[in-house]
Amino acid sequence: MDTPIDCAALADLALRFSIRSWAAWAPGLAADTPAVEFLAGTLPDDDGSLPDVDFLPAMLRRRLGRTARMALHVAHLAAPEPGSLPNVFASRHGELRRTTDLLQGLARxxxxxxxxxxxxxxxxxxxIHAIARNDPAPSSAIAAGDESLLWALLDARQRIEQGTTDAVLVVHSDDAIPSQYLPFAPVCNRPFALAIVVEAGDDIALEWRANGGDRVSPASLPISLAGLCAGANRLEWHGERLSITGLRGA
Amino acid sequence: MHALEAAIKELIVDALQLEDVRPEDIETNEPLFGDGLGLDSIDALELGVALKKQFGLTLATNDPAIKDHFRSVGTLARLIASQQDAKVCQ
Incomplete structure (x- = not known):
């Protein structure tokens, strides 16, 4: 399923942006969670709780699953004001729990x-985000393995560089994957959502290269990047294919 | 017919996961879609599947009268009752 990325072709790429606003959600996550806890991935255990989406009309929110609730919750926290805002919604697994239920029903x-x-x-x-905000702004949905957030940020940055917008809302949300898929579970298999309103600037620099070693970071890329958002100066993240270095104020 | 209408109202609230609506809040003859209860086209599909599961309702998607059948709880009850009567006759 995974198509190998030509890491050599991407080796010289780097991404610079500034953060206009950001928000994160995980079960039991404190608002003032220090950056080091994000970087280490030491977040509270999953208590099954759901984030609040009461800002959505009841008819729109009634059927939302956890992954979507998480995405819409952090999107609203990072960009609560009405108006048009281009956006990128990323997720590694998407609505996998829902898809699994549908497949099991079909099998029965x-x-x-x-x-x-x-x-x-x-x-x-x-x-749902576009309908609720009555916002016709361009929107993409990205799934790209454990690097999904990186490519979502690259998409956002490219759009700003094209000059069609001065900011893009980037949202990443994943729930823990269903038990049927546990043999394929990533190292960090926990619910987490992050939203960043990205704008032009140099606050954050991300560089990436092929992950040469077999080291994989304990925290997912979104959780690690939340550490940078929360004030960490440096991030070293090792994924399944790429290693990413993040610097603040570089 | 009243019991059937009540069962349909309960099904609508359950199958469509209406948070703020109780079965008894739904008027038998109010429109389900658009201005009435405010259901949308996905709800129409969902309701069709739920009616098929619970009442064995058969629907022909090319039936020009289908919109009239789905107008309200009352029209759905009459459709289900007529199909059940037809089955008894067979």
Whole structure:
């Protein structure tokens, strides 16, 4: 399923941006969680709680699953004001729990739920976000393995460079994957959502290269990057294919 | 017919996960879509599947009268009752 990335071709790429605002959500996460805890991935255990999405009309929020609730919650915290804001919604696994339920129903010979199917697609959160805000701004939905957030940020930065917008809302949300997929679980398999309103600037610099060693970081890229958002000066993240260095104020 | 209408109202609240609506809040003859209860096109599909599961309702998607059948709880109850009567006759 995973197509190998030509890391050599990407080796010289770096990404610079500034953070206009940001927000993170995880079960039990304190608002003043220090940067080191994000970098180490030592967040509270999953208590099954759901983030608040009461800002959405009841008819829009009624069927949302946890991944979408998390995405829309942090998107609203980072960009609460109405108005048009181009956005990128990223997720490694998307609505995997919902898709798994649909597949299990099909295997039992049941008719799939049309409503559940409509919310299982990868841009479902982006769609609900656009409807709720009445915002026709351009929107993408990205899934790119454990680097999904990196490519979402690159997408955002490219759009700013093209001059069509001065800011882009980047949202990444993943729930823990369902038990059926545990043999394929990533090192960091915990619910976490991060939203960043990205603008032009040099606050943050990310550089990446092929992960030459077999070292994989305990925290996912979104959790690690939240550490940079929370004030850490430096981030070293090792994923399944890439290693990323992040610097603040470089 | 009243019991059937009540069962349909309960099904609508359950299947469509209406948070702020109780079955008894739904008027038998109020429109389900648009201005009435405010359901959308995905709800129409979801409701069709739920009615099929619970009442064995069969729907032909090319039936021009389908919009009229889905207008309200009352019209749905009459459709289900007529199909059940037809099955008894067979």
């Amino acid at each position: 010979g049941e008719l799939p739920s049309p409503a559940s199917f409509s919310l299982s697609v990868h841009n479902a959160s982006a769609g």
